[in-house]
Amino acid sequence: MEESKMMDFRKLEDVMKQPEDFSVVDEKESVVSNFMADLKHHQLDPGSALQMFLDHIPISSIPGIKNSPVVELNAEDRVKDAIHLLYEKNVSGAPIADVVDPDTIIGRFSDRYVGYIDLAGMVLWSLEECEKAPVQTRGTGGDENGKGSIFTMLEDNPRIGQAKVGELAKSYLWDPFFPVHLDDTLFHVLLLLSNHHRLQVVPVIDRSNFQGIGFVTQNAVIQLLLQSSGLEWFDSIADKTLSEFRFENEERVDLVYGDRSLAEALHILRGSRVGVVAVVNRENKKVIGCIRKSDVYLLLENNELLGDRKSVAVGEFIHTETAKENSDGTIERDLGALFAAGALQLRNNFRPKMDSPVTTKRAALSSKP
Known part of the structure; x- marks a missing residue:
């Protein structure tokens, strides 16, 4: 049994080894050391061992977590402008900053950001609202002369295009907003994602200035979990069939x-x-x-x-996208490409077809x- 554990520990060290430009390298020695020390004093089942492992990995060690500036939307921004900004910046979503007096902020991140919204949600909402419009606009299928873009449709229907992002909260288009910090652990993120089913993206903020510095997505967490492949306690969970879990x-x-x-x-x-x-x-x-x-x-x-x-x-x-060049539908991908600035990219060749x-x-x- 001891020999099996030691082999497991050696595999763990291999799991934690990453290219030198990743911050996880700086953490690997302490993560492995602390994890091994804890295991020596506990007889843990696979689930508890995995939990302990994840609780030793700080968010700051995620590759590329701070590689890209965060695009923000303002609650007063117009829907048409918000869609255009996210599309031009090639990002799928953004945190929503409230319009407040800077002097009233008392140091809490939630005072600045009031929600998160994705491009797809705004586009789908706009399409349905345009469909309800008394007069069909270009792009809704009611015209005979060409096809309009989403921006043309919103220009033709200013009630929709000029709606404020802040007003979309009434249509439940805002996603749950649960920010984390760099010193929080991957286990903390996993708990948030598992307990809030609508939560797709977890914003990461800097404690010093309360600014968003990155995101952790569901896909990023899954990819990090896959790096534990080969560990006995991880494989005992991963090898279970989906039918054994209580999905809906x-x-x-x-x-x-x-x-x-x-x-x-x-x-x-x-x-x-x-x-x-x-x-x-x-x-x-x-x-x-x-x-x-x-x-x-x-x-x-x-x-x-x-x-x-x-x-x-x-x-x-x-x-439609089957012919995309460099599209990679496999689950094993380069971690650097996955996490570096690409977490919220619209055009993402790593996304399965x-x-x-x-x-x-x-x-x-x-x-x-």
Whole structure:
């Protein structure tokens, strides 16, 4: 047993080794040392061992956590301008800063930032609001002359385009906002993500000036967890089948048949609690792909696709990015590329393709859209 533990410790040291430009290198000795010391005094089950391991990894050791300036939105910003800014900056979301007198800030981060909003949420909201408009605007499918962009649609409907970002809180478009600090641990982030199902992004702030300096995403946490592969106590958890975990039953899965329109899929996506809709083959009920909030930006890059969303089948849409150069749908990727400035990138070649879904061994779904 002792020999097995020592081999496990040596594997742990290998896990913590990263290229020298990563800050995790500076932490690896203390992380390994403290972790090994704690284990010597505890007989831990795999779950507790993993928890202890994660609680020894500070957020500051995540590669590239401070490599990119944080784009901010103001609660007084207009929706059209906010969408344009995030699109131009190639970021999928931003924290929302409240309009306050600097002299009234008493040193709490929450006094400055009041929420987080993503580009996809604003685009989906704008599309649905434009659909409700008494007069169809360019890009909604009501015109016969060409296809308008999302920005053209918002110009044609100033009530929507000129709406303030702060007002969208009433439409539940703001995501939960739970900031963390560099000296918090990865386990703390994992608890936040697991306890708040709508939470996709955790902002990281600097205690000294209360400014946002980066983000930790769900995907980043998963990739870091995968670095524990090879450790006995981690593999005993990772090797379990998905059916052994108490996920929500399939009656609550958001899905759409591949022959339905993209517009219908977008409508379902807007109401999705997890930000993804499974695309299912109508004949054999097998999952053939998925459409995620992170894919909505494609509508901003293709005005024709935006205008034809009521006639384009979602099964066709999921192949839109298949021909992207350098696209890598595998789960094993370079950590530096994953974390360095790319956590919130719209155009991200490391994101799995829409037509390459991850499924369980149970290929058929019995629920209907």
